[in-house]
Amino acid sequence: MTIQDNLQAINKAIHATALACDRDPSTIQLLAVSKHHPISSIQEAIDAGQKSFGENYIQEAEIKCKALHQDASFHFIGHVQSNKAKVAASLFDVVETVDRFKLAKALHKQLEKENKQLDILVQVNIANDPNKHGVAPHDTITLLKEITALPTLKPMGLMTMPPYSQDLEQTRAHFKALRDLSKTCAEKGLFYNNEAVQLSMGMSHDFKVAIEEGSTCIRVGTAIFGARIAN
Numbered sequence: 001m002t003i004q005d006n007l008q009a010i011n012k013a014i015h016a017t018a019l020a021c022d023r024d025p026s027t028i029q030l031l032a033v034s035k036h037h038p039i040s041s042i043q044e045a046i047d048a049g050q051k052s053f054g055e056n057y058i059q060e061a062e063i064k065c066k067a068l069h070q071d072a073s074f075h076f077i078g079h080v081q082s083n084k085a086k087v088a089a090s091l092f093d094v095v096e097t098v099d100r101f102k103l104a105k106a107l108h109k110q111l112e113k114e115n116k117q118l119d120i121l122v123q124v125n126i127a128n129d130p131n132k133h134g135v136a137p138h139d140t141i142t143l144l145k146e147i148t149a150l151p152t153l154k155p156m157g158l159m160t161m162p163p164y165s166q167d168l169e170q171t172r173a174h175f176k177a178l179r180d181l182s183k184t185c186a187e188k189g190l191f192y193n194n195e196a197v198q199l200s201m202g203m204s205h206d207f208k209v210a211i212e213e214g215s216t217c218i219r220v221g222t223a224i225f226g227a228r229i230a231n
């Protein structure tokens with residue numbers, strides 16, 4: 001299977017899954033997660049019509065963004081150390097992993113200098129997993145309220161990566177919890193657009209369940225590009 005074949009198969013699955021749960025397929029974005037894959041693979045995906053990519057490591061992403069930014073948009077989906085906030089603010093179209101006010105402030109400071117705004121998502125550690133980054137569910141409202149004071153940041157929604165489980169029903173419960181949390185936050189008017197809140201959830205093995213639970217952005221790596229050398 002080529003990258004083009006894989007993309008075609010996933011786009012077909014997105015379409016079918018969306019229709020089966022009465023959703024408009026055009027409201028679901030496929031983010032191709034290209035960490036640890038070479039520029040040539042990303043180019044192959046671009047040639048097959050893929051527009052947006054997710055990267056996890058700032059230095060690796062910087063090279064790829066600079067080479068390809070005219071043909072693709074890049075979301076940052078890795079952990080952002082506060083001392084890398086400056087690069088992250090300049091480089092990416094979306095930063096999906098804002099999980100603390102210190103980072104939000106550091107992004108804002110750089111964006112003010114560049115006189116621009118940035119779409120962000122707040123990363124939630126939905127299962128309170130000690131091995132995962134993200135704001136705790138019960139601190140999410142407070143963080144979003146704090147972010148309201150930073151006008152360069154446009155909080156578009158929430159992102160999560162639940163603990164890996166072979167039991168998709170367990171994963172489903174986490175996705176549903178993120179959706180419920182996003183509703184509570186939207187009712188309080190905490191997002192940039194409270195009528196169209198983004199939910200970034202779902203990866204290669206669980207994106208169908210994520211779509212059923214309301215995902216608007218699935219982040220798929222392995223099923224597009226194959227196995228990664230290192231993680």
Ligand SMILES: *Cc1c(COP(=O)(O)O)cnc(C)c1O
Pocket residue numbers: 033035056077078161203204205219220221222223
């Ligand atoms: C690597 C990664 C993905 C993609 O995972 P696959 O299982 O390869 O589809 C999605 N989201 C995040 C945050 C990742 O780090």
